[in-house]
Amino acid sequence: MRHVFGPVPSRRLGRSLGIDPVPPKTCNWNCVYCQLGRTTPLSRERRSLVPVGTVLDEVEAALHRCRDAVDWVTFVGSGEPTLHADLGRMIREVQAMAVAPVAVITNGALLSREDVRNELAAADAVLPSLDAGIESLHRAINRPHPGLHLESHVEGLAAFRRRFPGQLWVEVMLVRGMNDGETALQGLASALRRIDPDEVHLLVPSRPPAEEWVRPPEAGSLDRALRILGAKVRLAPPGTGDVELGREVPVVDSLIEVITRHPLSETELQDALARDLSPQGVARALRRLRADDRAQVVERRGRRFWSSAAYRYAPSR
Ligand code: SF4
Known part of the structure; x- marks a missing residue:
């Protein structure tokens, strides 16, 4: 990384x-x-x-x-x-x-x-x-x-x-x-x-x-x-969740790098993808991310966040 x-x-x-x-x-x-x-x-x-x-x-x-x-x-x-x-x-x-x-x-x-x-x-x-x-x-x-x-x-x-x-x-x-x-x-x-x-x-x-x-x-x-x-x-003002994905590596690898440093809500992640990809491209990238064992979804108070699978969160109720 x-x-x-x-x-x-x-x-x-x-x-x-x-x-x-x-x-x-x-x-x-x-x-x-x-x-x-x-x-x-x-x-x-x-x-x-x-x-x-x-x-x-x-x-x-x-x-x-x-x-x-x-x-x-x-x-x-x-x-x-x-x-x-x-x-x-x-x-x-x-x-x-x-x-x-x-x-x-x-x-x-x-x-x-x-x-x-x-x-x-x-x-x-x-x-x-x-x-x-x-x-x-x-x-x-x-x-x-x-x-x-x-x-x-x-x-x-x-x-x-x-x-x-x-x-x-x-x-x-x-x-x-x-x-x-x-x-x-x-x-x-x-x-x-x-x-x-x-x-x-x-x-x-x-x-x-x-x-x-x-x-x-x-x-x-x-x-x-x-x-x-x-x-x-x-x-302190709330974080924007505004991230830029690297272009030198495949999009899923870039997403993994981002969420390893800074977990993103699903909406933030979709917005980041939509800046560069068509709606079909966004859907394809999300499908790949779901299938990637380096990523995990963490649910907190009804919101879904994407984070690195390397991290250990208490399970949501
Ligand atoms: S455990 Fe606390 S000090 Fe360590 S990285 Fe997380 S927020 Fe920062």
Whole structure:
């Protein structure tokens, strides 16, 4: 599978050329809302997970093809990008060849380590996660590796903030009944004050969550979060689901690549196909996808999503 994709429209990063430096699904957390399903097993060690030379060659080729259409180059994994031991080198080399700023989307758990803070400090923007202000809630929502704890997570983000000159945008995913109540939000607000990010982006689950029971918050809870989490908070716009299929590979292979990084609703997938194919072509591509054992359908609250068969979701009721 290729490691570079896009540029794709991103909620906050315009036209983003994505770099995926980890194999699916490699993560040190197992979030209940993860669109890539459950993490089995959890990884904690940093390793050279994919060849750096291959990734850089792909970035160079992509920039040659579409340099003017890229607003950001973004490291965003089929899992947690800081688990790649050579992430710092990749950031620096991509910066040397790109005309666009470099962002890293990460859960931020390894920012508790000085070497990871040093590596990410080279980026222009870092978008770490923080979903809880108390340990029990962190464990309930993010289900981290047993060796990872909220206090070191928050302290790592705060230490990174003190030395990072770029943009630090903390992402908070709100899950109904978990972190959208008054007490949970006050705890989050307190942790955010310690970190002092440039912005706080509120997100709601809009993709198939690993756990079937995960629900987005109600409108009143969003208002409460916007009130409690401080002046820097803003609601992240929903994803467009707008994807481009590669033309260099057969359409089903291209679809598999897209849904491995970003599961799509059936409607989004049909719309993506219809941009290039006739109605008969769309029907033929969907038939092939249904017959392909690399893809699966995940049903959540009456909606059908297409995802990689490599991911493990709790069954729908
Ligand atoms: S949402 Fe991100 S941090 Fe959480 S399990 Fe998925 S990939 Fe890991």
